[in-house]
Amino acid sequence: AHSYTKYNTWSEIEAWIDSTASANPTLVSKQVIGNTFEGRPLILLKIGKSSTSTKPAIFMDCGFHAREWIAPAFCQWFVKEAVETYGSDTEMTSLLNDMDVYVMPVFNVDGYVFSHTNNRMWRKTRSKISGTSCIGTDPNRNFDAGWCTIGASSDPCSDTFCGKTPESEIETKTVADFIRRNKSTIKAYITVHSYSQLLLFPYSYTFNLAAHHSELLTVAQGASAALTSLYGTRYTSGPGAATIYPAAGGSDDWAYDLGIKYSYTFELRDTGFYGFLLPESQIKPTCEETMLAVKYIATHVKNNL
Numbered sequence: 001a002h003s004y005t006k007y008n009t010w011s012e013i014e015a016w017i018d019s020t021a022s023a024n025p026t027l028v029s030k031q032v033i034g035n036t037f038e039g040r041p042l043i044l045l046k047i048g049k050s051s052t053s054t055k056p057a058i059f060m061d062c063g064f065h066a067r068e069w070i071a072p073a074f075c076q077w078f079v080k081e082a083v084e085t086y087g088s089d090t091e092m093t094s095l096l097n098d099m100d101v102y103v104m105p106v107f108n109v110d111g112y113v114f115s116h117t118n119n120r121m122w123r124k125t126r127s128k129i130s131g132t133s134c135i136g137t138d139p140n141r142n143f144d145a146g147w148c149t150i151g152a153s154s155d156p157c158s159d160t161f162c163g164k165t166p167e168s169e170i171e172t173k174t175v176a177d178f179i180r181r182n183k184s185t186i187k188a189y190i191t192v193h194s195y196s197q198l199l200l201f202p203y204s205y206t207f208n209l210a211a212h213h214s215e216l217l218t219v220a221q222g223a224s225a226a227l228t229s230l231y232g233t234r235y236t237s238g239p240g241a242a243t244i245y246p247a248a249g250g251s252d253d254w255a256y257d258l259g260i261k262y263s264y265t266f267e268l269r270d271t272g273f274y275g276f277l278l279p280e281s282q283i284k285p286t287c288e289e290t291m292l293a294v295k296y297i298a299t300h301v302k303n304n305l
């Protein structure tokens with residue numbers, strides 16, 4: 001059965017999405033924006049006080065990379081906290097009154113399922129590529145942002161295969177289309193990965209500083225400090241290229257170049273002791289501390305609309 005302190009299967013998450021949406025009709029709505037390569041639904045939860053007018057929004061996705069199980073766990077936790085604390089927590093209440101948060105609990109659904117059933121260390125999508133028996137593309141190399149110029153491979157058998165073309169993956173194209181369609185209202189993009197305990201922002205595809213570098217850094221440092229305040233977990237904030245590695249085709253760089261100024265990639269716990277195999281006992285502390293960072297960013301965005 002579904003548990004916020006377990007790594008749920010996709011079918012448990014899918015059932016949870018339906019029950020959460022139906023239990024909170026004024027705060028949560030579900031929309032299927034497309035399908036994966038293997039035909040599973042790409043699901044978005046829209047969280048926010050329902051309003052007839054269009055509100056500014058934040059887009060947050062989890063589960064780009066199949067093996068990074070703590071990321072989907074966090075997206076589920078965020079939705080739980082939102083519905084649980086709306087009306088009591090001042091910050092969350094004013095956030096959801098003034099903004100909408102689009103939460104995509106699992107981006108790479110096919111990969112997530114495969115990592116539960118076949119290969120725990122799987123990273124990519126599960127698409128079939130013509131001319132090879134190798135499977136899948138790295139969705140975080142598949143966006144049209146310096147595509148395949150650095151830190152990515154044109155070898156379909158590589159774990160960082162950039163795809164035959166930008167947005168070759170149906171998952172990438174579907175999300176890129178949604179964000180393009182809604183770019184006038186989407187004010188922030190947050191994508192959740194693991195591991196390394198980093199808060200990254202553009203650029204990864206170049207060492208050049210982003211136009212809004214100083215503000216992005218200041219906000220990241222504030223968010224990281226908020227995170228650290230709970231259990232002392234230490235994070236490093238910085239532009240992707242210099243802070244983790246230079247790499248092109250990432251969703252955060254693409255969203256930023258589309259004009260979404262507040263664009264961040266979280267690399268959650270840990271720093272390598274367990275790595276992708278973070279024990280379920282660490283789901284609660286990881287998610288509680290990450291809530292503080294995400295709320296910090298969201299509040300900053302709301303105060304700077």
Ligand SMILES: Nc1ncc(C[C@H](C[SeH])C(=O)O)cc1Cl
Pocket residue numbers: 065140141193194195200203204205240244247248249250251252253265267
């Ligand atoms: N733009 C980016 N932002 C963050 C990262 C790091 C993640 C960490 Se799993 C990745 O390698 O895809 C990679 C890129 Cl290309």
Ligand SMILES: [Zn+2]
Pocket residue numbers: 001002003008009012
């Ligand atoms: Zn279960």
Ligand SMILES: [Zn+2]
Pocket residue numbers: 064065068193194
């Ligand atoms: Zn990742």
Ligand SMILES: [Zn+2]
Pocket residue numbers: 068193194195267
């Ligand atoms: Zn990672």
Ligand SMILES: [Zn+2]
Pocket residue numbers: 081288
């Ligand atoms: Zn909590």
Ligand SMILES: [Zn+2]
Pocket residue numbers: 299300301303
């Ligand atoms: Zn601020």
